Amino acid sequence: MKPTSSKFHRFFAGPSHSLLPLVLLGGVIGILSGLVMFGFLSLLNMTLGWLNGANLEDFESLSPWWRLGLPVLGSLLLILLYRLTPVSGQTVGLAYVLERLQFGRGQLPAANTAFQFMAALIALGTGHSVGREGPAVHMGAGIASLLGQYTDRPPSQLRLLIGCGTAAAISAAFNTPLAGVLFAMEVVLMEYSLLGFAPIIAAAITASAFSGALLGPHSVLQPVRLSLAGxxxxxxxxxxxxxxxxxxxxxxxxxxxxxxxxxxSRAARLLLAGVITxxxxxxxxxxxxxxxxxxxxxxxxxxxxxxxxxxxxxxxxxxxxxxxxxxxxxxxxxxxxxxxxxxxxxxxxxxxxxxxxxxxxxxxxxxxxxxxxxxxxxxxxxxxxxxxxxxxxxxxxxxxxxxxxxxxxxxxxxxxxxxxxxxxxxxxxxxxRTALAQRYLSELASFRFTEFDIEQGDNNLDAVLEQKLPWVVVRQSEHCYLVEEEAFAEACLTCRQQEDQTLLQALAPLLSDRRQLIELTEDASLLTALKTLQQEETAGFLLPVGRQGLGLVTRRRLVTMLTTDDPIH
Known part of the structure; x- marks a missing residue:
């Protein structure tokens, strides 16, 4: 995502621990999801109305040849859509949302969301035995994920916003806000949290009101009046x-x-589904x-x-x-x-x-x-x-x-x-394990450290010492070591006082295996980090953290977060 200095971005991007921006983001997600679902349902109803007349689901009135051929035609159109779409954008649905929540830091690509919109229109419009709920959830979650990335929300809050998108989409599509809220927390997030309720409820009621204003009464199931069991x-x-x-x-x-x-073959599988249906x-x-x-x-x-x-x-x-x-x-x-x-x-x-x-x-x-x-x-x-x-x-x-x-x-x-x-x-x-798998090292990262490369000599040594940050990351060849600032300064002083000692010799006692850092090329979940700590003796992790650059997570920080009431943010 490209950096931006807009007032919108600055307001929603911080502070990350505040509930108000999350609730307001939930409302924005509700409006956007309502708009998308309005467009989706309008196109779907137009297609079904052309086929079935005023009773949109009245496939029973079609001739036998239409009933046989319509799902097959839908399969052929889906095959064409898959052929025209890059493989990376073809995975869709509610299961994909869960996958991205746990394995993809909650980042849902826009291409997959757009593909879901078109593919669901074809499948639903041609009578395949599927529902609109999975596509609705994917579209709502995709909108929420993109908005969360735009406003630099951390991964744990990005997943909360995806819960907002889920509730908003279900609420907008079926006018059932309570079911949308509970479905988002029970099926998608797999947890109930006090922090999560307010933004998710805000998204659900906003989407329900907004879609109701655009579509009018649109409950797909009629309220029932029944004699109740005793x-x-x-x-x-x-x-x-x-x-x-x-x-x-x-x-x-x-x-x-x-x-x-x-x-x-995907084409053969889709065609078989059409023939069976x-x-x-x-x-x-x-x-x-x-x-x-x-x-x-x-x-x-x-x-x-x-x-x-x-x-x-x-x-x-x-x-x-x-x-x-x-x-x-x-x-x-x-x-x-x-x-x-x-x-x-x-x-x-x-x-x-x-x-x-x-x-x-x-x-x-x-x-x-x-x-x-x-x-x-x-x-x-x-x-x-x-x-x-x-x-x-x-x-x-x-x-x-x-x-x-x-x-x-x-x-x-x-x-x-x-x-x-x-x-x-x-x-x-x-x-x-679910909680650990859905939270990431970047949420614990500190930027209060300086870097020093031994192979570059003492050219920037004075600049490092003047910053007096708690940690110094010492680079030697392909390895990184975590050294306390005081110990680093003392070693440098010793080197300067003893002319026969090189800087590498002075720092050597500090560059032990237990001080070595693992440098990651991408963010990792807390569950992955803990498994790594069990297998390797390391002082912590260096990892890229979005626009903020390189971040540091020490073993001590990770253990403290897990064993005390110290919040992530």
Whole structure:
């Protein structure tokens, strides 16, 4: 990023520990995300309106040939888009955001964000069984990352701003600010922090208000009014949770099956996804697209359980094929539809179930919670859709039992972790290791040191001594050593007093292996730094720190940060 002296940059760039700039940045991210989502949804609705008329998701009204050919056409357009895009800009989606958070210092390239915009329009506009949530999160996170880099936020705050972008995008796309906030903290950041709540809430409410002003009422799911379950329904709720957990396990299995399908060509994989989706849509057209019309009809008790079971089977295959074969779309909307269909079947068949529509709603939350390991975000979805706190009791019962079956009974990881593992990326999920992996040495760096190169003689020796900074980094050949300023000055004085002693001889006792520094070419996470300290006897690290130049992190500074209340900033 090029340096700038604008008032905007100077205000947001400091101080890094202040909450107010983060909250204001959250608001700016909300506005920008609202604008991007307005453009994205307008183009998508225009495409779907041309295909399906006023009912945007009404793929069922298309002729059989259209239902077969539309996903295949989408695959061909995606293949062309991939051919025209450099490889470095082709990785997209929610899993990519998580990858960049832990392995890329929270820096999301603009090229990938732009590619996600175009690829998602094609995939969603041609009926592939994907959702808009993953692309929305990537676009919101990409905007937040670029703004954070522009304002020189440190990596730990850059990841917080990505949480703001996530919440803003979900809130703008679906008018569900609470679910957006919880999803950002539970799925993307994987932690809840007091510092994070204020900026993320600011981003969510700003995006919701801004997109509402531009788009008007745009909830994709209609609020439901259902008779609620009581304590007598607990056995039925537990059975439903067991059923939903098994459906989630089956979904995991199918996704892994398609991820490992023996086709190496991206073009062939995308084409196969289009053929599978189109072939299934000939007989079950409800599987095309995100399926919000089917979700609303199921919540309204309009579909018989046999049809729901048929849709469930076809949608499981189509969605697993789309995700596993690499169609660049989201996973949440198809997951919600799978949950609604499975829940509707449970409501019709489980003994003692009070109302199929209620169980469809609960199934939607259970599927999302079990597959993504995001129970709180799933419960927030139920709350915002049902507009009733009384729905929380049955929802918690079903979500809990489904999570126990999927996560602990069958030991299934989050779907996002599965996708990353297939790319060779093992995400840290242990709370302590996650915290260390997502914070960086540059946040601890000190610039209170001078450098002295022995091979250049004593030309700048007086200048080094006059600065009286705490540390002197002594360079000898390809090695760097960390020396206290007082010890360095004493060695120099000894050298001057003893004419038969060279400066190198005077400094030699100070240039031991335990004083040697590791010079890095790029920033490293605290987790990587700690592993290095375990393996090597070193005094610390020298590393580039953006516009500020070379920074120093001593072993003592790193240990002090981990063992005391000393804040990073």
């Amino acid at each position: 304590y007598g329904d607990i056995p039925s709720l537990l059975l439903t949770g067991l059923w939903m957990g098994l459906v989630a396990v089956l979904f995991h299995y199918l996704v892994r099956l398609f991820l490992r399908f023996p086709l190496n 189109g072939g299934l849509a000939l007989f079950v057209p409800q599987i095309l697209g995100s399926g919000y019309d089917t979700i609303n009809a199921t919540l309204d008790n309009q579909l018989p359980w046999l049809l729901l079971l048929l849709i469930l089977g076809a949608k499981l295959i189509a969605t697993a094929a789309a995700i596993g074969l690499g169609v660049p779309g989201g996973q949440i909307a198809p997951m919600l539809m799978l949950g609604v269909c499975a829940g509707g079947v449970a409501g019709a068949l489980v003994p003692g179930a009070s109302e199929p529509g209620l169980y469809a709603l609960l199934g939607m939350a259970a599927m999302m919670g079990a597959v993504l390991h995001a129970p709180l975000a799933a419960l927030a979805t139920v709350l915002e859709l049902s507009l009733s706190a009384e729905a929380m009791f049955p929802a918690m019962t079903v979500v809990l039992s489904a999570n126990l079956v999927c996560q602990h009974g069958f030991r299934q990881p989050s779907l996002l972790l599965t996708l990353l593992k297939e790319r060779g990326r093992l995400l840290q999920t242990h709370p302590l």
